[in-house]
C-alpha cells in the first residue's frame with residue numbers, strides 16, 4: 001500500500017493536484033470508525049452529544065429524558081471526520097442476554113469507548129462497570145481505545161478537588177487492571193463539563209485519534225507556523241468546534257476558549273450578512289486584534305473547516321500578504337491530503 005507523504009508545502013502550488021470531492025460510496029460509509037458513549041444512568045451521555053453536535057445550551061440539557069434504546073448517530077461534519085457515535089443508555093446492561101445488540105457485536109467494530117463518570121455523584125459506583133467493559137472489550141478487540149471522561153467537574157469548586165478525584169480514579173482503575181494482568185491496556189483520563197470548553201477539548205483529543213493523517217496535518221501546521229511566525233494554529237471543524245489538528249506546541253485551554261468564542265462570533269455575523277453565495281462563504285475570513293499587538297486570524301479552508309491562528313508582536317498590515325499566500329498553499333496541500341485519502345480508501349475497496 002502506498003505511503004502518505006507529506007504534501008509539498010509552501011514552495012508553490014505546481015506539485016499539488018486539483019481537489020475533487022466525490023460522493024462517498026456505501027462501502028466507504030460502512031468503514032467509518034465508531035465511538036461508543038457509555039456510563040451509568042444520568043452521567044451525562046446525551047447532554048454531551050447534544051451540546052457538542054446539536055448546539056443545545058448546557059442549561060437546556062436539564063430537561064433531557066433518559067435514553068431507553070441504543071442510539072446511532074452518523075457524524076459527518078467535515079472531510080476528515082466521519083464517524084458513528086453510539087450511545088448506550090445507562091439503564092441498559094449490555095452484558096445481559098436480553099439486550100438487542102450483544103456486547104460482542106458492539107465492541108468488535110468499535111474504535112474507541114468513551115466511559116463517562118459522574119463526579120458529582122458517588123463516582124466509585126461507576127468503577128466496577130468500567131472495569132467490566134474494559135476487560136471484556138479488550139478481549140474482543142484489543143485495538144479499542146478507552147477514554148474516561150470524569151464529568152460534571154463544574155460542581156467541584158477547587159482545581160485541587162478535581163485533580164484528587166482524577167488521581168483516585170486513576171489509581172483504583174489501574175490497580176484493578178494490574179491485578180487482572182491487564183496493565184498493558186491504557187486508559188486516558190479527562191476532566192470534563194458541558195458548562196465550559198473542557199468537553200470540546202476532550203472530544204477533540206478523542207476524535208483526532210481517528211484521523212490517520214493527523215501527523216501530516218500537524219506537520220503542515222508546524223511548517224505554516226514557521227513560515228508566518230505564528231504562535232499557535234488550529235484546524236477547526238466549524239460545526240462542532242472540535243479541532244481536528246493543531247501544531248505540536250502545548251495546548252492552552254484559555255486560548256482554546258478564545259478561539260472558540262471567535263468562531264461563534266464570526267459565524268453569527270456571517271449568518272446575519274450572508275449573501276447566499278457559496279463563493280463568498282468559502283472566502284470567509286476575519287481578524288480579531290487583541291491586547292499587546294496580538295491577533296487571532298480565521299480563514300475558512302472549505303465548507304466545514306477553518307484555520308485559526310494566533311500571532312503576537314506582528315504588524316498585520318505588513319505580514320498579511322505572506323499569511324494570505326501561505327494560507328492559500330496550506331489549503332491546496334490540505335486538498336491534496338484529502339485526495340490521497342480518497343484514493344487510498346478506493347484502493348482498499350478494490
Ligand SMILES: Nc1nc2c(ncn2[C@@H]2O[C@H](COP(=O)(O)OP(=O)(O)OP(=O)(O)O)[C@@H](O)[C@H]2O)c(=O)[nH]1
Nearest residue numbers: 042043044045046047061062066067090152193194
Ligand atoms: N452540572 C452538570 N450537569 C450535567 C453535565 N452534563 C450533564 N449534566 C446533567 O446531568 C443530567 C443527566 O444528563 P443526561 O445527558 O440525560 O444523562 P445520560 O447519561 O444520557 O442519562 P441516561 O439516558 O439515563 O443514560 C441532566 O440533568 C444534565 O443537565 C455537566 O457537565 N455538569
